[in-house]
Amino acid sequence: MARYAQADVIFVAQDGFKLAPARVRAYSFAKLVNQRGIRAEVLSFFDHLGAAEQGGPVAGLAEEEKLRLNLAAFEILSRNPRALLYVQKAGYHAIACLMAAARNGNRIVLDYDDYDLGSQPFRRIEPWLPSLKPEEFLARFAERAQACVASSRRILDLLAPFNPNTHLVHTVADRDVFNPGRRGDGRRRFGDSVNILWCGDVWGDIPMKDIVFGVDAFALVPSRIRHKARFHIIGFGRAWEELKRRLRQRHPDMDNLVFHEHIPPGEFGAVLNEMDIGVLPYADNAFNASKSPTKMFEYMLTKVAICATPVGEAVHCLEDGASILLGEGLEDFSARLATLIDDDDRRRAVAEAAYERALADYTLDAVGDRLTAIIRQAMAPDASAGPAGVPLETFMRQALGRRLAMPSREVALARGDLKAAAAAPDLAAVDPRRWSAPLLALLDWPGAARSEEVPEETLARIREAALRHRNAHRLRPRLRIAATERPDGPPCLGKLAASEDWEDPAWFAWAQRFKTNCGTFHVSAADNIADFEAVRDDELLNHVYSYFKRSRGTWERVHLLYGLDRLGLLDGTARMLAVSTAVDGFYLTLTEWVSCVDVLNIGADATARAERAAAGEMDTWLLKPRLFHRDRIAVHHGLSGARPEAAGERPWNAVLLLQDAIFDPAAGDVLAWADERLADGGVLAIMGRLRLDGGTDVAGLGPELAGDGLAALFARHTGFELLGGFDASLSDATLDRLVRTGAPGAENPHLVALTGDTLHASVVWFCRKTGPTAPGGWARLAAALRA
Numbered sequence: 163m164a165r166y167a168q169a170d171v172i173f174v175a176q177d178g179f180k181l182a183p184a185r186v187r188a189y190s191f192a193k194l195v196n197q198r199g200i201r202a203e204v205l206s207f208f209d210h211l212g213a214a215e216q217g218g219p220v221a222g223l224a225e226e227e228k229l230r231l232n233l234a235a236f237e238i239l240s241r242n243p244r245a246l247l248y249v250q251k252a253g254y255h256a257i258a259c260l261m262a263a264a265r266n267g268n269r270i271v272l273d274y275d276d277y278d279l280g281s282q283p284f285r286r287i288e289p290w291l292p293s294l295k296p297e298e299f300l301a302r303f304a305e306r307a308q309a310c311v312a313s314s315r316r317i318l319d320l321l322a323p324f325n326p327n328t329h330l331v332h333t334v335a336d337r338d339v340f341n342p343g344r345r346g347d348g349r350r351r352f353g354d355s356v357n358i359l360w361c362g363d364v365w366g367d368i369p370m371k372d373i374v375f376g377v378d379a380f381a382l383v384p385s386r387i388r389h390k391a392r393f394h395i396i397g398f399g400r401a402w403e404e405l406k407r408r409l410r411q412r413h414p415d416m417d418n419l420v421f422h423e424h425i426p427p428g429e430f431g432a433v434l435n436e437m438d439i440g441v442l443p444y445a446d447n448a449f450n451a452s453k454s455p456t457k458m459f460e461y462m463l464t465k466v467a468i469c470a471t472p473v474g475e476a477v478h479c480l481e482d483g484a485s486i487l488l489g490e491g492l493e494d495f496s497a498r499l500a501t502l503i504d505d506d507d508r509r510r511a512v513a514e515a516a517y518e519r520a521l522a523d524y525t526l527d528a529v530g531d532r533l534t535a536i537i538r539q540a541m542a543p544d545a546s547a548g549p550a551g552v553p554l555e556t557f558m559r560q561a562l563g564r565r566l567a568m569p570s571r572e573v574a575l576a577r578g579d580l581k582a583a584a585a586a587p588d589l590a591a592v593d594p595r596r597w598s599a600p601l602l603a604l605l606d607w608p609g610a611a612r613s614e615e616v617p618e619e620t621l622a623r624i625r626e627a628a629l630r631h632r633n634a635h636r637l638r639p640r641l642r643i644a645a646t647e648r649p650d651g652p653p654c655l656g657k658l659a660a661s662e663d664w665e666d667p668a669w670f671a672w673a674q675r676f677k678t679n680c681g682t683f684h685v686s687a688a689d690n691i692a693d694f695e696a697v698r699d700d701e702l703l704n705h706v707y708s709y710f711k712r713s714r715g716t717w718e719r720v721h722l723l724y725g726l727d728r729l730g731l732l733d734g735t736a737r738m739l740a741v742s743t744a745v746d747g748f749y750l751t752l753t754e755w756v757s758c759v760d761v762l763n764i765g766a767d768a769t770a771r772a773e774r775a776a777a778g779e780m781d782t783w784l785l786k787p788r789l790f791h792r793d794r795i796a797v798h799h800g801l802s803g804a805r806p807e808a809a810g811e812r813p814w815n816a817v818l819l820l821q822d823a824i825f826d827p828a829a830g831d832v833l834a835w836a837d838e839r840l841a842d843g844g845v846l847a848i849m850g851r852l853r854l855d856g857g858t859d860v861a862g863l864g865p866e867l868a869g870d871g872l873a874a875l876f877a878r879h880t881g882f883e884l885l886g887g888f889d890a891s892l893s894d895a896t897l898d899r900l901v902r903t904g905a906p907g908a909e910n911p912h913l914v915a916l917t918g919d920t921l922h923a924s925v926v927w928f929c930r931k932t933g934p935t936a937p938g939g940w941a942r943l944a945a946a947l948r949a
Contacts, residue, residue: 165203166203166205166239166241166242166245166828167241167242168201168242169201169202169203169242169245170200170201170202170244170245170246170541171192171195171200171201171202171203171245171246171247171248171514171537171541172202172203172205172239172242172245172246172247172248173187173188173189173191173192173202173203173204173205173248173497174188174205174235174239174247174248174249174255174256174258174259175187175188175204175205175206175207175208175250175251175255176191176206176208176213176216176220176250176251176253176254177206177207177208177216177217177220177251178208178209178216178253179206179209179427180216180426180427181216181217181698182206182333182456182457183250183251183276183333184206184216184250185427185456186202186334186335186336186456187205187250187273187275187313187333188204188248188250189204190264190336190526191248191273191533191940192204193527194529194530194533194534195530195533195534195537197530197815198530198531198534199630200407200534200537200538202248204708205235205238205239206228207231207235207255207518207784208653211231211235212231213231214226214227217365217399218363218365218366218399218400219365219399219400219689220253220254220688221281221282221283221318221689221691221697222451222690222691223254225283225284225285225287228257228283228284229257230746231254231255231258232254232255232257233258234258235255235258235259236258236261236262237620239258239259239261239262239268239581240261240262240265240266240597242266242268243265243266243267243268244268245257245268246268246269246270246271246308246537246540246541247262247263247268247270247271248270248271248273248537249271249272249273250273251273251274251275251276251277251278251298251306252272252274252278252296252299252303252575253278253281253283254283254284256303258301260303264543269308269540269541270306270307270308271307271308271309271310271311271536271537271540272303272304272309272310272311272321272325273310273311273313274300274304274310274311274312274313274317274320274321275312275313275314275317275333275758276313276449277316277317277320277448277449277450277451277452277453278296278449279296279297279300279571279574280296280570280571280701280704281296282295282296282570282697282700282886283296284856285696285697285700288533288570293571295574296570296572296574297574297578300324300437301324301528304324304325304700305324305325306731307325308327308513308540309325309328309329309536309539309540310324310325310327310328310329310332310418310449311328311329311331311533311536312328312329312330312331313330313331313332313333313424313452313453313454313694314330314332314451314452314453314454314474314475315330315475315478316448316451316452316474316839317452317454318330320452321675322410325813327849328538329532331457331529331532331533331536332454332475332479332524332529333455333459333461334456334459334524334525334526334528334529335456335462335463335520335524335525335526336525336526336887337429337463337525337526337527339427339430339431340431340434340459340460340463341436341462341463341464342430342435342464342465342517344432344435344464345435345464345465347435348435349387351433351436352392352394352433352436352437354456355390355391356390356391356392356438356439356502356509357391357392357394357436357437357438357439358380358391358392358393358394358437358438358439358441358499358503359394359395359396359433359434359437359439359440359441359466360373360376360393360394360395360396360397360440360441360442360443361394361395361396361397361425361430361433361457362396362397362457363397363398363399364397364398364399364400364401364402364405365399365400365401365469365478365563366399366401366683367401367409367683368399368445368447368449369399369401370401370404370405370408370683370788371445371679372443372444372445372450372455373395373405373409373443374408374409374412374787375443375445375492375495375787376393376441376443376495377393377395377409377413377416377419378412378492378497378780378785378787379411379443379489379492379499380393380416380419380496380499381413381416381780381785382492382493382494382496382779382780382782383499383500383503385778385779387503387504388418388500388503388673389418389419390503390504391439391503392418392419392421393416393418393419394420394422394437394791395409395420395421395422396422396423396424396425396433397421397422397423397424398423398424400683400689401683403662404683406421407410408789412587417780426796430460431464433946434460434461434464434466435464437461437464438466438467438502438762439465439466439468439469439499439502439503439509440457440458440461440466440468440469441468441469441470441499442455442457442458442468442469442470442471442473443470443471443495443590443634444470444471444473444474445471445473446471446473450473450474451473451474451738453474453475454474454475455474455475455476456647458470458476458479459474459520459524459525460497461516462480462485462516462517462519462520462524463517463520463521463524463525465510465513465514465516465517466513467479467487467502467509467510467512467513467516468485468486468512468513469486469487469488469489469495469499470486470487470488470489471488471490471495472488472489472490472893476488479519479524480516480519481515481522481778484512484515485512485515485516485518485519486512486516487499487501487502487512492731492782492785492795493782498800503913505843518942533582540707550608552608553605554573554604554609554613555567555568555570555573557603557606557607557608558573558576558600558603558604558607561602561603561606561663562599562600562603563669564665565665566703566707567703569700569703569704569707570700570703570704571704571708571710572600572703572704572708572709572710573600573604575600575710576598576600576601576603576604577604577614578640579596579597579598579601579609580601580604580605580614580616581614582596582597582622582623583601583627583628584614584624585626586618586928587625588856589623589624589631590627590631592627592631593899594631594632594633594636595633595898595899595900595901595907595910597627597628597629597631597632597633597794597898598632598709598895598898599709599894599898601628602625602628602629602632605621605624605625605628606625615628632894632898633898633899633900633914634893634894634895634897634898635894635898637897637900637921638894638897640853640854640855640921641715641866641892641921642854642855642856642865643852643854643868643869643890643892644868644869644890646869646889646890646891647891648660648662648889648891648893649889649891651885652666652668652669653666653721653724653889654886654887654888654889655725655728655729655885655886655887655927655928656872656884656885656886656887656888656889656897656925656926656927656928657721657888657889657890657891657925657926657927658852658868658889658890658891658892658923658924658925659714659717659718659721659914659923659924660717660889660891660892660893660894660896660913661709661712661893661899661911661913661926662893662895662896662897663717663720663721664707664712668724668727668728669720669721669724670706670707671855672720672723672724672727673707673716673720674702674706675708675723675754676716676719676720676723676751677705677706677716677746678789679787679788679789686698692832700947709895710911711911712899712911712913713899713911713912713913714911714912714913714914714923714924715865716911717913717924718849718924718926719747719748719751719849721926722748722847722926723751723755724813724937725847725886725926725928726816726845726847727856728886729816729845729885731756731816731845732755732756733755734755734756734757734919734923735756735757736756736757736815736816737756737758737759737760737812737813737814737815738752738756738758738759738814738815738816738817738818739756739759739760739761739762739814739816739817739818739836739839739840740752740759740760740761740762740820741764741766741817741818741819741823741836742761742762742763742808742820742821742822742823743759743763743764743765743766743821743822743826744764744818744821745782745783745785745786746786746820746821746851747786747787747788748818748820749761749795749818749820750784750786750788750789750790750795751788751789751790751807753790753791753794753795754789754790754791756794757794758794758795758945759794759795760795760798760806760814761780761783761795761796761797761798761806762798762806762832763783763798763799763800764800764801764823764826764828764832768800769799769800769802771783771799771800772800774914775799781797783797783799784797792946801828801831801832807839812840813839813840813841813844814836814839814840814844814851815840815841815844815845816840816844816845816846816847817833817836817837817840817844817845817846817847818847818848819846819847819848819849819850820849820850822849822850822851822861823850823859824848824849824850824944824947825850825862825947829940829944829947830940830941830942830943830945831940831941832946833846833940833943833944834939834940834941835932837880837935837940840931842931843932844930844931844932845885845928845929845930845931846882846894846928846929846930846931847926847927847928847929848926848927848928848929849924849925849926850862850863850924850925850926850947851863851923851924851925852864852865852867852868852922852924852925853865853894853921853922854892854914854921854922854923854925855920855921855922857918857919857920857921857922858920859917859918859920860917860918860920860922861917861948862920862922863925863947864949867947868888868890868925869888870888872884872888872927873888873945875943875946876929876943878934879889879936879939879940879942879943880929880935880939880940880943880944881931881932881933881934881935881939882929882930882931882932882935883929883930883931883932884927884928884929885927885928885929886928888927892923896913896914896923897913897914899912899913899914900912900913900914900915900916901914901915901916902915902916902917903915903916903917903918904917
């Protein structure tokens with residue numbers, strides 16, 4: 163261990179050389195500064211101290227083992243009081259560095275490369291030491307570090323408020339390993355097709371969903387083009403075997419989808435010389451948007467053309483159409499991928515432009531001087547050197563009337579909103595979405611001033627502003643629906659969207675089921691985590707139960723499932739028709755609990771979709787990222803061709819109208835036709851919207867239909883009765899979740915929207931067929947609902 167005692171800089175990494183963060187940002191960065199005259203060593207918890215896991219699976223390490231490893235590292239680090247400690251990630255391993263710095267005064271540089279605030283490395287200890295919670299730990303760590311190094315612009319924006327001495331250094335590639343020197347050699351390993359590649363650690367939900375998206379996009383490429391290519395996936399990780407199983411089940415006939423087991427990093431330069439296209443099919447989430455994808459820089463240096471979604475550093479480092487092709491959404495991404503497969507010249511031009519860009523800015527040599535300067539500055543002498551009572555989470559849970567524990571991310575976001583408000587020069591100009599029920603609960607907590615380091619008078623001023631400027635306060639005077647209290651008991655079948663529905667056990671159980679999709683990979687006993695149930699429950703709280711995850715789209719579909727279940731239609735025997743104007747994952751989800759789902763597309767693109775399906779191409783209506791049974795679903799496009807028919811003596815048990823189909827001009831005709839094929843006593847379930855203020859900028863139910871008006875309308879025109887009453891209550895917590903259509907943030911989770919000058923919210927209701935509908939009745943009903 164003498165080498166550590168003599169080092170000027172020690173790069174301390176949680177992971178080993180196998181994973182890109184440690185390989186590049188510890189081992190390669192150490193190589194760079196060694197070349198520039200600073201003696202550097204790497205201490206890897208996985209490679210040198212015997213940690214049993216690295217990457218995502220470190221969550222499975224017992225906290226006792228993490229503490230033991232930290233003590234072992236501390237023994238090494240504490241012997242060199244003059245070394246700068248370059249800490250790669252703010253993970254469990256950082257404790258040893260902070261202990262060494264506390265004993266000897268070592269300076270620290272924090273290198274942060276992945277958005278991992280949900281990782282909770284010391285989850286069981288957090289209640290006793292709240293400063294170990296990831297958000298608080300990162301903030302305090304960044305504030306006290308001599309400098310911070312961020313891998314992406316999103317991470318830069320995250321760290322800069324805590325430490326102005328924050329710098330951007332990408333996770334670039336090594337030209338000694340990654341270069342196009344062998345591109346002209348024969349392709350002995352992967353063949354002469356147009357080779358497409360995804361590679362990496364399949365550690366859980368996020369990469370699984372991304373890969374499924376990429377393969378679905380490949381399946382959508384016209385077959386005459388797709389047959390020129392082979393889609394290679396080189397992977398490893400805890401979800402790898404499950405990914406292979408799901409993709410083989412999802413695309414059983416795709417013989418040009420090839421899986422390869424892990425290939426060592428030292429061999430990857432040769433691998434990429436046999437690849438033509440590299441895909442970065444990242445969904446737009448905090449983790450992906452924060453990535454500095456090493457594989458992107460490796461692709462660039464080996465002249466592999468890149469097809470990506472417009473997420474993260476690809477947008478900033480490369481130029482769409484010149485050095486990369488960006489596709490937003492499945493069909494757009496598929497079209498860009500098809501271009502690169504089919505057009506050899508275009509593919510080579512894109513790869514060449516990216517290669518030139520990489521040589522200029524994105525190699526280890528290109529960042530070496532800048533990184534060394536950051537480290538030298540951090541090593542330089544500093545001339546200036548010389549709540550009580552109820553815990554916050556418990557208080558917030560009680561204040562908000564929550565059934566389950568407060569999600570840690572929800573608490574962190576409320577704290578972030580408080581910090582932003584405290585720093586705002588004009589509280590009236592603060593984004594109204596920050597004024598939320600969780601923030602108000604935090605402001606009322608007796609320990610807020612001491613814990614959040616905000617003076618009491620500032621807290622009082624912020625609370626007054628929150629009450630005055632929150633969306634609910636501004637919007638309630640314009641409502642034209644009658645003010646009603648939420649009925650006691652379980653959620654009504656017919657109702658407006660409500661944040662409070664997440665508190666009902668039966669309703670929330672369906673939210674859990676619905677949020678499971680083809681990219682979901684829950685922690686389980688197989689991960690060898692002693693208390694994996696607690697980890698799984700924390701994930702559930704943060705990703706499903708959190709106030710900031712409650713959204714219109716989730717509510718609409720979960721409430722449909724909840725209502726169908728209450729009506730006894732999800733026991734596996736029912737047959738259903740789903741009518742929609744757009745692609746929707748709901749009808750796919752239904753196949754988990756019914757025997758047959760017929761889908762009718764009445765959207766504007768139905769004819770084009772029908773032609774594509776008739777030509778034998780992949781039907782995009784089957785490509786939402788949902789687990790489903792192909793043998794239980796049939797999709798029909800358009801009203802002019804053959805429509806789905808209830809089978810023989812088994813009519814449909816339910817007809818569902820999704821995606822505002824009820825307001826489509828063809829709704830009356832479709833309902834009349836479907837009514838004839840719906841069983842006596844069958845159910846009609848409708849998803850739509852209600853115009854809360856009577857505006858006319860969107861199609862929707864008028865405010866007068868909230869409540870008894872809707873039941874009367876069905877009784878007047880049809881042989882159907884409204885089931886379970888109608889709950890038109892609208893809480894402040896629901897009204898606060900507002901977005902303005904077309905404005906920045908319009909896609910954020912929300913429950914209420916403002917389109918033009920019309921305020922509207924989602925509504926779902928259920929009716930039962932009790933008798934025949936007179937001729938023309940459905941047309942009159944549809945017209946009345948659109949009025």
